[in-house]
Amino acid sequence: MGELKNTEKLSEFIILVNEKTNRIDANVVYEKVGKNYVGVYFGYEGGGISSDGFFFLDSKFKGVVTKDETDIPSEYTEKLYELQRIRAEFSDWEVNDDGSQASHYAMQYKPDNEGLIPLFDHSDDDNDNWEYSSKNWDSRVWNSLYEQWSLIV
16 A cells, blocks of 8 residues: 555655545646656635646745646646646545545555554544545655645645
8 A cells, every 4th residue: 555556656645635525635646757756636725625736846945836737847747647646636626526425446445554653733623634645755845835825734
């Protein structure tokens, strides 16, 4: 456990889901390409709005977080689309066409929270959220995204 199932590459990911509604609060999938980090994100921004986009970070975790993949160096375009397809597996598009509901694929990670060091403090949310991250998830990626992404968790 700890790696994406149904994928040939070992992409890193994190998912945070509201226990009561199965709404995806945050989902990020990335791969390290050379010294850089290339990925996609999806999450709840408040007011019933979910948002998705792309990112490119260098080895110092500085870079671009954008809704337009053309803002990312073009040599990473195909990788972004590949990661976007992987990220979409976490969403149930039949329940809600904006992809905000966690799919059965996403829910398979729910029982595997043992040993996880949570990225978020859930102490005041009555355990309404659960999260799971892949084995080699780098929290510095999250920290870089969070500075530029208006996510509500």
